[in-house]
Amino acid sequence: MYMKKVNIISLGCSKNLVDTELLLKQLVKAGYEVAVDAEKEEADIVIINTCGFIGDAKEESVNTILEQVRRKTDGEVDRILVMGCLSQRYKSELEVEIPEVDAYFGKFDWKGILNYLGNSYDETIRNQRLLTTPSHYAYLKIAEGCNRTCSYCAIPIMTGKYQSREMEEILEECRNLVKNGVKELLVMAQDLTYYGTDLYGENKLAELISRMADIEGVVWIKLHYAYPAGFPLEILKVMRERENVCNYLDIALQHCSDSMLQTMRRGVTKEQTISLVNKIRKEVPGIFLRTTLMAGHPGETEKDFEELCAFVREMKFERLGVFAYSHEEDTYCDKYYKDDVPLKVKKRRTEKIMEIQREISREVNDSMIGKTMRVLIDRKEEDYYIGRTEYDSPEVDPEVLIHSDKLLKIGEFYDVKITGAYDYDLTGEVL
Incomplete structure (x- = not known):
């Protein structure tokens, strides 16, 4: 047939x-x-x-x-x-x-x-999937939608109000994924830090991740897309104490100057942002933070941008990406602001931020030379096996390039001595 x-x-x-x-x-x-x-x-x-x-x-x-x-x-x-x-x-x-x-x-x-x-x-x-990722890792969505009112963002228009998934449903999906060979769970939502508030009347992220960490066979858990306003500090204890919850957090900050944070409707100040970042690093020693910034939002002056550059230099985020502002229909910006930063200025500003970050990334990578890291092998390309440390998520973060005469298994963990560094990738050898 x-x-x-x-x-x-x-x-x-x-x-x-x-x-x-x-x-x-x-x-x-x-x-x-x-x-x-x-x-x-x-x-x-x-x-x-x-x-x-x-x-x-x-x-x-x-x-x-x-x-x-x-x-x-x-x-x-x-x-x-x-x-x-x-x-x-x-x-x-x-x-x-x-x-x-x-x-x-x-x-x-x-x-x-x-x-x-x-x-x-x-x-x-309805909760079963046919994975398109390698069989050893899977993305795990714990909520849909977003209740935030950021000036530039059209996502709530497309996805609607925040809807947490039932905790038991998520845990059952985790168990099924692990049964099918998944070792790494990449936990995500448009806003991780709101999880459970709509469903249970209180934030349940820490409880969810703790229970997820209890599932036998879950080796790595990584958290993606936290929001700084209303950040649930109790998750830090879970990250610190649970070995399989990676010392990695993706938290989108977007900007640092008070005028821009207010214009963007982010609900935090620069002082609160810096205090939160310092708190996270103190509570979870050795954590790698990934953040996303935006350049060229309406009203962003050269002074605002220079303040952002200084912030990036000072905070030294281990992982960082930057977007040029995109004017989207029906957003708060579309109704109340003019897209007043020229495209070439947006481009120049995003490039400048990434120039600064390139140096920081190289410093971070250089500091890892000589260390032995646990590396998960994702694939093989020509003469190299490609893997990641607990500080790296697929597609967006650095990889470890390993030349090995031994046969390495895709989806397995190996102790790898870091032998070299590029701006965004590492080289290593299996011990």
């Missing part, structure tokens, strides 16, 4: 990837052959899971749709379906602008997609 083939192209963040994995499981259960991100592969149906976060992401999503439309015209694809953030936000506009797409669906409309294909959504496997 011929099995129809579905190719899902997943764009954007790892939260989107989890949505793709949930849909893949449903499609396999419905009897389809599936592929992921096989942009040139022939398929009966292509589903594009779009991103609509900022201008560049929207442009990539639209270009991907147009490329698949071309392939449909050439007879390489039968049907094109579009889902995700861009489709959630701009469905009616997309239907007019790109009518060649067979159907558009919202961000979470798996039932609609299955029904469109003539199948039923299976509630019994």
